[in-house]
Amino acid sequence: MLPLLPLTLLSLLLLPAHAVHQYIVTNRCPQQIPLYIAGELQGNLAANGGSVTKTYPGPAGFFYTSANGGNANATGTTRAGFFDDGVYYLVIDPSHFNTGLSITPLNHAPNNGFCVTAACTVGTCTTAFQQPPTRFPPPADTPPDPPVYRCPSSPDYGYIIEFCPGGAFPPLPPPATVSLHPNGNGAKCADVRGAVFADGTAVQIYDCNGTPAQKWVIGRANTKVQLAGTNFCLDAGSTPGNGVGAKIWTCYDNLPAQAWYYTDDNRIALTDQGLCLDLTNGVLTNSNQLQTWQCTDNNNNQVWTT
Known part of the structure; x- marks a missing residue:
């Protein structure tokens, strides 16, 4: 050699x-x-x-x-x-x-x-x-x-x-199923209230318990935030804005209320709308419904880790 x-x-x-x-x-x-x-x-x-x-x-x-x-x-x-x-x-x-x-x-x-x-x-x-x-x-x-x-x-x-010498991108691997934790807090998870998988059910903060109500599929950059094993997605509503509660809704392609962008600094932003998934008032108490709020630098209420 x-x-x-x-x-x-x-x-x-x-x-x-x-x-x-x-x-x-x-x-x-x-x-x-x-x-x-x-x-x-x-x-x-x-x-x-x-x-x-x-x-x-x-x-x-x-x-x-x-x-x-x-x-x-x-x-x-x-x-x-x-x-x-x-x-x-x-x-x-x-x-x-x-x-x-x-x-x-x-x-x-x-x-x-x-x-x-x-x-x-x-x-x-x-x-x-x-x-x-x-x-x-x-x-x-x-x-x-x-x-x-x-x-x-x-x-x-x-x-x-x-x-792309062959003229096409390689297919992206399927995103992993993850829990979403507020600012790295592994004891708390984004949760579908009552495990009721139906249009309009609130998405809240809750103690992590490993149930399907806390399992999400999310990718980096442009992404849906989908409840694993279901056809329900994180949805910001037809008129998203500050203080609007987060919920799940049947997944649809090209629906602005379900078009998110998972940033490199771990914010889940509504694409092109300046709004982020937000832990309402920073309160970690069980059943506190999540909301959308104006994306703000250094706002730990908008940091979601997996």
Whole structure:
């Protein structure tokens, strides 16, 4: 086995003078996606072929998108990474696979294992790291083993990066069944009053008891909040506003009263209405009905953890 060199040492040994790295980034996904490079938003790429070219004096940071359940901080995303001397690789988050991704060296045909396309289109692929690597094998006359790839083309390097190389997002896994706790309080749960599964039954705070009245299905970002095993959803009513009591109602697609957004900071917000699911007056007493209220930063009454 070849010895491994630390990234910092390899950088010093291998960085060619005035090397230019060109990246052609293309979106094959069926919808517009935000493009991030090294944690910075670069704008949106149009669906079905939108493209942008980026040039850097050396290897750029990770390329990724927050689309399809990914996050701006790169968690839950598939990432394209690059290193000196023509090294390229992919990283996936095993907890969430948001998009397929491929890297193809520009203007270099595959040659004896070098300059081949690195691609990962399913969350179980073996062609990607599950966390960012900290070191790489030194250059050799034989190609590295995946998930490391190399295309020696000094002094300049070019790559084609494609999101959704197959033209579609991977299907999202079914959301887990969870309890909803006010601000991390594991003793209290969002509860369907009296376990009466019928249109209009209030949603309240109650001691956690593990019953079906406290089991919900919720996803990150745009989501319904559905009572597990039923066709009832958390509903804000036909005229939502401050102080309107939360209830369950038969689930309907595209119904604004059931269109929620579960934020990264654990708020359940009514989509595009500025209202959040709120623990009324912060009272944890059993049977206190939940409500909608104007979303407010640092309001712990609006924090719901799973």
